[in-house]
Amino acid sequence: MDAAKYIWMNGKFVSWDDAKVHVLSHTLHYGNGVIEGTKAYKTQKGYAIFRLNDHTKRLKESAKMTIMEIPYSVEELNKAQIELVAKNEFKGDNVYLRPFAFLGYGVMGVYHKHAPVETVVAAWEWGAYLGEEGMKKGIKLKIVSMSRPANTSNMGKAKAVANYLNSQMAKYEAIDCGYEEALLLDDQGYVAEASGASFFMVKNGVLITPPNDNSLESITQKTVIELATDMGIKVERRRLSREDVYVADEAFLTGTAAEITPVRHVDGRDIGCGARGEMTEKLQSKYFDVVFGRDKKYEHYLTYVN
Ligand SMILES: Cc1ncc(COP(=O)(O)O)c(C=O)c1O
Structure with missing residues (x-):
């Protein structure tokens, strides 16, 4: 650092x-x-x-x-x-x-x-959280053995320090197994989120991201849903199983640090063509236009320092 x-x-x-x-x-x-x-x-x-x-x-x-x-x-x-x-x-x-x-x-x-x-x-x-190469080529994601703690014993909506022990163990396991990031399921077996980012996938032209039933109320996830909707992309919020993820056409992670990071591979299976997908690239490019102030429509999200 x-x-x-x-x-x-x-x-x-x-x-x-x-x-x-x-x-x-x-x-x-x-x-x-x-x-x-x-x-x-x-x-x-x-x-x-x-x-x-x-x-x-x-x-x-x-x-x-x-x-x-x-x-x-x-x-x-x-x-x-x-x-x-x-x-x-x-x-x-x-x-x-x-x-x-x-x-x-x-x-x-x-x-x-x-x-x-x-x-x-x-x-x-601080540069790209999951690496510059990952932003272009996509990363390998592992559905890890750790799951998000059930809502009955967790405060998943709080960005609380204690929650990051769970994330840390998940991330460690993923990297130890030769992957770059961890995807955690919830206690029911549905996709919750990555160790420090939200999950999106594309299937048949529809952008899908799980509800925040057991995940942080992510600000980037909200932003990406808004940008995609404004771009005319159909967005669905629904629960996703492990099998849904394996047969996705595209997948990516979003977060303040992760920005929009393409996912090229999950658990030994290539996602789509095994590279950054077309919709992912479009959304990535839009996101950077927005955060760097190149798209005036979303300038209200920026607080200028000087
Ligand atoms: C566990 C977790 N989920 C999701 C996110 C994404 O949240 P945001 O888009 O608000 O940065 C983060 C990043 O802070 C995170 O740590």
Whole structure:
């Protein structure tokens, strides 16, 4: 990871190396923290943060779900993110923002009500999450042995730190088996999502993505559905089984970090022609036009930094 100059921590900008925590911070032991992943792109008018308000709202909502009081408003957190991007004087095309809140030092034991809440925003330059080559040629996806925990014992709608143990084990298994990303089924055997992205497939010209019954309410998924609909593509939201995936004509993953990453292979089976599909490429190109501010129709999703 490339270090940046500053990190915003509890209302102040501190230098990257000084943004530290105590080893007895509550979240390190019991896993109640909430994160966001937001992205800024270098447009012709300088950096613009994509769907900033939606991401910040989700951070606050995740915290509400896990009973954590973030002592800053959405507006204050938005301002912190805008200022952080400006102050860091980034140069590259892609900047990833990681706003988060966690429980700090002072209380031990699982009961967290009195643990202090720390709020941070970090940002750094970060390229294609699943590799530049993956964006063009597609990646290999494995349906892993880990499944998303059932909704009765999980807060899948919260972008909570603890949920990422599940993602981490899934991702590790996939990579260990020679794949690039993991696809998790839910406890009923239907496709939930990848370890850090949503799943889409194309069948007979229809774009299909599962409902968010057991997955994060993804902002990119919502964006792609909107773009596809505006492009005249028929979009369906329905449950997908493992077999549906194996016989898809095209497949891809979406997420703030993953953007639109084509899937060329799942569990020993090529998807379609085993390369990036035609509809995937069209949507990818549209998505980049939108986030880089080249498509004025969606400019309302951009928050310019300068
Ligand atoms: C588990 C999980 N699902 C889906 C997504 C995609 O969400 P978004 O499009 O809001 O970035 C992410 C990325 O943050 C994720 O971590």
